[in-house]
Amino acid sequence: MTLDQPLPRPPCPDPSASNLHVAVIMDGNGRWATNRGWPRLVGHRKGAERVRELAQACPGLGIRYLTLYAFSTENWKRSTEEVLGLMSLFARYIKREAGRMNKEGVRLRFIGDRTRLDPKLQALCDWIEAETAQNDRFFLSVALNYGGRDEITRATRAMARDVAEGRLEADRIDEATISSYLDTSCLPEPDLVVRTSGESRVSNFLLWQAAYSEYVFTPVLWPDFTPETMRVILDTFLSRERRFGGVPA
Ligand code: FPP
Numbered sequence: 010m011t012l013d014q015p016l017p018r019p020p021c022p023d024p025s026a027s028n029l030h031v032a033v034i035m036d037g038n039g040r041w042a043t044n045r046g047w048p049r050l051v052g053h054r055k056g057a058e059r060v061r062e063l064a065q066a067c068p069g070l071g072i073r074y075l076t077l078y079a080f081s082t083e084n085w086k087r088s089t090e091e092v093l094g095l096m097s098l099f100a101r102y103i104k105r106e107a108g109r110m111n112k113e114g115v116r117l118r119f120i121g122d123r124t125r126l127d128p129k130l131q132a133l134c135d136w137i138e139a140e141t142a143q144n145d146r147f148f149l150s151v152a153l154n155y156g157g158r159d160e161i162t163r164a165t166r167a168m169a170r171d172v173a174e175g176r177l178e179a180d181r182i183d184e185a186t187i188s189s190y191l192d193t194s195c196l197p198e199p200d201l202v203v204r205t206s207g208e209s210r211v212s213n214f215l216l217w218q219a220a221y222s223e224y225v226f227t228p229v230l231w232p233d234f235t236p237e238t239m240r241v242i243l244d245t246f247l248s249r250e251r252r253f254g255g256v257p258a
Pocket residue numbers: 035036037038039040041053054056057060077078079080081084095098099102151206231
């Protein structure tokens with residue numbers, strides 16, 4: 010391959026302007042459970058039900074891409090019980106939802122560094138990605154062992170390797186090149202990032218991709234987040250004027 014040829018990348022879907030990409034930092038599961046005197050895992054289980062419900066409602070709300078922050082590179086600091094509980098919840102979700110996803114045209118993908126996950130969970134992630142690869146009605150991406158800085162670091166290493174091995178010319182690296190090395194290379198940039206539970210932090214989520222995204226912070230705890238909550242948030246979002254650094258028309 011010569012330096013002038015573009016790098017081979019998997020085929021990307023064609024994101025059209027009316028197909029919103031919403032990314033969600035699902036926060037507040039622990040507090041939701043603790044407020045009721047229940048173990049934190051009960052909140053995560055309820056949170057998984059909300060994921061199922063929202064994913065089904067998204068196409069009807071005009072959302073074609075939904076990206077969910079399910080486990081960050083920092084979440085390993087939690088108790089072993091909570092980490093293992095979350096991992097088995099992810100595995101169960103994949104196994105239970107596979108049939109429905111194919112029936113409803115959902116393509117499921119994972120972003121983040123999956124090499125640190127249990128090999129069985131890695132295999133399940135690979136399996137469901139292959140199983141749903143032909144679907145294109147709705148794109149669900151789940152961030153597992155994901156951190157924006159980690160993603161950019163991994164992308165930088167991959168670019169450095171490609172430069173060293175003659176597949177990429179350093180002076181030709183531009184923003185599109187960097188985007189193409191990220192885990193989200195086949196996704197449009199998020200139009201909107203929502204964070205639940207009243208926290209107003211970005212927490213290392215989609216640092217590169219959300220450069221021009223709108224943010225909505227809601228006090229609703231994730232286990233209480235319904236499709237109706239999303240509909241109200243979308244109304245707020247759609248009433249905002251997005252200028253991308255320009256001036257009003
Ligand atoms: C943050 O709330 C939430 C998480 C770290 C886990 C998110 C996971 C789910 C919603 C479960 C299932 C997901 C899928 C994709 C099947 P927190 O526990 O930090 O809440 P707190 O701030 O109240 O403690």
